[in-house]
Amino acid sequence: MLLFLWLLLNGYNNVWSQTMTVDEARKVYAESMKNKETCEIAYKRFSQVNDADKPLLVGYKGAVMVAMSKHLKTAKEKIAYFNEGKKLIEQSITEDNKNVELKFIRFTIQSNCPPALKYNKEMSTDKKYIIDNLNDVKNVTIRLKIKDYLLQSTNISQEEKQKLHDL
Numbered sequence: 001m002l003l004f005l006w007l008l009l010n011g012y013n014n015v016w017s018q019t020m021t022v023d024e025a026r027k028v029y030a031e032s033m034k035n036k037e038t039c040e041i042a043y044k045r046f047s048q049v050n051d052a053d054k055p056l057l058v059g060y061k062g063a064v065m066v067a068m069s070k071h072l073k074t075a076k077e078k079i080a081y082f083n084e085g086k087k088l089i090e091q092s093i094t095e096d097n098k099n100v101e102l103k104f105i106r107f108t109i110q111s112n113c114p115p116a117l118k119y120n121k122e123m124s125t126d127k128k129y130i131i132d133n134l135n136d137v138k139n140v141t142i143r144l145k146i147k148d149y150l151l152q153s154t155n156i157s158q159e160e161k162q163k164l165h166d167l
Contacts, residue, residue, distance in 0.1 A: 020045045025060035026142065030103075032067040033112070043068050055092040059102045062088030066109050085109075086119055100133050104146050111155050123155060131160055133167055 007102030020028075020042070032039035046061040069078045089109065093102050107126040113119045130146065137143040147164055150156050156164075 020049055020057065020060070022054070022056055022060070025057060025071065029060055029063050029067075032064050036071040039067050039071055041063065055096040056101060058088050058095075059061065059092035059099075059105050062086065062090075062092065063105050063109060066113075068124060082119075100130055100132075100137050100146070101142060103129050104149075107155075108149065111153060127156065131163055134164070136140075142147070 024045070025042075028038055028042040028045075032042050042064045046064050049057055050063045062085040064125035065081050065088065067085075069085065072078045072081060086109075089102075090107050093099070093106060096102060103122075103126040106122060108131060110120045110123045110126070127150075130150065134143060134146060137146065147167065150164055151161055
C-alpha cells in the first residue's frame with residue numbers, strides 16, 4: 001500500500017515537473033482566458049519553461065501570464081503579470097519574427113486588451129501578416145483555428161474576411 005501511494009505521488013509530481021509542450025499550450029491558452037482554474041494550472045506548468053526554450057512555447061507562456069493577470073485581484077499584481085507576459089510575447093516574436101502563430105498570439109492579446117494598457121500598436125501589421133501568410137502554417141488544425149478566430153473578430157474588415165474565405 002505504501003509503495004502504491006509513493007508511486008502515485010511520485011507520478012503526480014513528475015507530471016507537474018514536466019515542461020509544457022506546444023500542443024498542450026495551444027489547448028490551454030484559449031481556455032485560460034475564460035477559466036481561472038485552467039489558467040492557474042497552466043501557469044504552474046509554464047513555470048518550468050524558461051526564456052531559452054522555443055520561441056513559440058515562450059510566447060504561449062507570455063499569453064498565459066497575460067491571462068493570469070485577468071484573474072488576479074490587485075491592480076499591482078495584474079499590471080506586473082500583464083507586463084511580464086507582454087515582455088515574453090515580444091521577446092518570442094523578436095526571436096522568430098516570421099512565425100504566424102506568434103503574431104496571432106499577440107493579435108489575440110492586443111484585440112482583447114483594454115485600450116488604457118496601450119498594447120495595441122501591432123494589431124494592424126500583425127493582422128496583415130497573419131492573413132498574408134496563413135497558408136504557410138503547416139499545422140492544419142492551427143491554421144483553421146486562426147482562420148476561424150479571425151472570421152469572428154470584430155477587428156477584421158469585411159474585405160479581410162472575404163480574403164480569408166478565399167484562402
